[in-house]
Amino acid sequence: MTTIQETAFARLESEGRLLNSVLKAATHKPGRFGFRGDIALKFQAKLADEARPPEISSDQVIAVAQAGESTLPFLTGFLLSFEYLKLLAEVLGDTLSPTGKYFLFVDNIDISKKYQCEYGGATFYILPIDESTVYNELLQLLYIDKGDLKKLDTAGKTDAVADKALQFNDSFPKITYEEGLALMGPVRNLYENRPV
Numbered sequence: 461m462t463t464i465q466e467t468a469f470a471r472l473e474s475e476g477r478l479l480n481s482v483l484k485a486a487t488h489k490p491g492r493f494g495f496r497g498d499i500a501l502k503f504q505a506k507l508a509d510e511a512r513p514p515e516i517s518s519d520q521v522i523a524v525a526q527a528g529e530s531t532l533p534f535l536t537g538f539l540l541s542f543e544y545l546k547l548l549a550e551v552l553g554d555t556l557s558p559t560g561k562y563f564l565f566v567d568n569i570d571i572s573k574k575y576q577c578e579y580g581g582a583t584f585y586i587l588p589i590d591e592s593t594v595y596n597e598l599l600q601l602l603y604i605d606k607g608d609l610k611k612l613d614t615a616g617k618t619d620a621v622a623d624k625a626l627q628f629n630d631s632f633p634k635i636t637y638e639e640g641l642a643l644m645g646p647v648r649n650l651y652e653n654r655p656v
Contacts, residue, residue, distance in 0.1 A: 462486040467493045467525035468532045468555040476500070477551065479517070487615040487622075491527040494618040499537065501547040516540075518548055518564075520594035524622045531557035534622045538594050542566045542586065542644040545637060549580030556582035561625045565589035565597055568645045574632040577640055585632065586640065595621075602628060 464473050464484065472478050481497030499521050500514035521537035532555045539545065545564065549556065556562070563585045569575070575586040589597055599606055602624040609617045635643070 462491055462493045462527045464493055466527040468530055469493060469495055469523075469525050471555070472499065472551075479514070483614045483618060485615060487524065487619045489619050492619070492622075493525050493527065494615055494622070495521065495523045495525075496614065496618060497521060499548075499551065501544060501551050516544055516547060518544070520565075522595065522598070522618060522621060524618065525555075531555050532560055533557065534561045534625045536563040536565070536594055536598050536621075536625070538589060539564050539566045541568050541647045542640045543647075545577065545579055545584060545586070545640070549582065549584075553580070556580055558582060561585075561628055563587060563598060563601070563625065563628075565594050566644075568647050569640075569643065570645070573643075575635045575640065576632045577635050577637060579637050585628075586635075598625070 464470060477500040478484060478495060479498045479500055481495060483494050483496040485494065487494040498517045498519045500517050502514060502516040504512040504515045506512065518537035518539055521535065523532055523535035525532050558581055560582055562582055565587050567589055569586060569588050571588040571590055573588065577584050577586050598621060604624055609620055612620060
């Protein structure tokens with residue numbers, strides 16, 4: 461059974477960055493470890509022993525790693541602002557690979573646009589999110605029928621999505637990080653209009 465310590469997730473785990481996981485376990489593929497949850501990008505200042513939620517995180521993350529490999533072949537997640545790509549790339553650091561497939565659904569880019577952005581030695585697909593979940597958006601992007609995954613458990617669904625994502629070859633207009641910053645819209649307050 462593959463353990464997290466054997467994979468590219470080991471450092472992120474030891475830094476306490478893998479949060480709210482619905483999956484943090486070996487999947488059904490030999491040597492593969494899956495993670496579904498949130499990745500803390502910037503921690504809040506800690507007071508005494510209280511555990512505070514991260515100041516900035518990438519939510520709804522789905523990612524896999526292979527035992528004995530130092531990089532993540534596939535990762536997808538939600539970013540509230542395109543600006544946080546820099547933080548994400550810094551946090552992931554040496555777990556990013558030039559051949560990895562990384563899909564980021566960004567809240568403050570034009571809903572009709574899709575981009576590719578190179579950062580930190582990796583290429584990220586920058587995609588809009590249309591009031592849906594990262595999982596649903598990714599199924600749509602990869603042409604995966606939800607019905608085909610119904611009978612699978614979380615690990616099985618993660619395998620199916622990762623396998624399809626690793627074959628993804630579409631290309632979108634390339635932008636630099638600086639161009640992306642200039643293109644992005646205002647950052648939405650997620651807690652606005654929510655009952656207290």
